[in-house]
Amino acid sequence: MATLASTCVVGLVASGEFIAGRDPVIPITKEKLLVYLYEKGVHGQAIPPGSAFADDLQALFRAKKGKWLPSFATYEPYIQIIGSNYSIEIQDYLVLVKVAIFKRIQRRIVSPMTNDEFHRVEHAVARVIYE
Secondary structure, X not given: OOOOOOOOOEEEOOXXXXXXXXXXXXXXXXXXXXXXXXXXXXXXXXXXXXXHHHHHHHHHHXXXXXXXXXXXXXXXXXXXXXXXXXXXEEOOOEEEEEEEEEOOEEEEEEEEOOHHHHHHHHHHHHHHHHO
């Protein structure tokens, strides 16, 4: 899965802290996720820990190793995945990870998405919501 390379890499660890030179490490496969699709209204589904969907999402994050940049912008998500202290927001051209460090402080990192990456996630989300 090819994406744009970055020169400035910021990462986060499960505790929610950003550490230079690290990729996101969040417990996607270890906890219940809430998945929302914003298409002709809002459609949502709870996903149990260890699901095939979580595995697919984790594979996307592995493919994006070293391709994360800090972000100060907000985006309106098409797909939103909510975990315990983080949110993954996906548009057709990017994936944004927001982590709550304290009650009111958020850290954000972003990585561009290819059309192929986006369509894989979109189909996985449609499967869990509509089937």
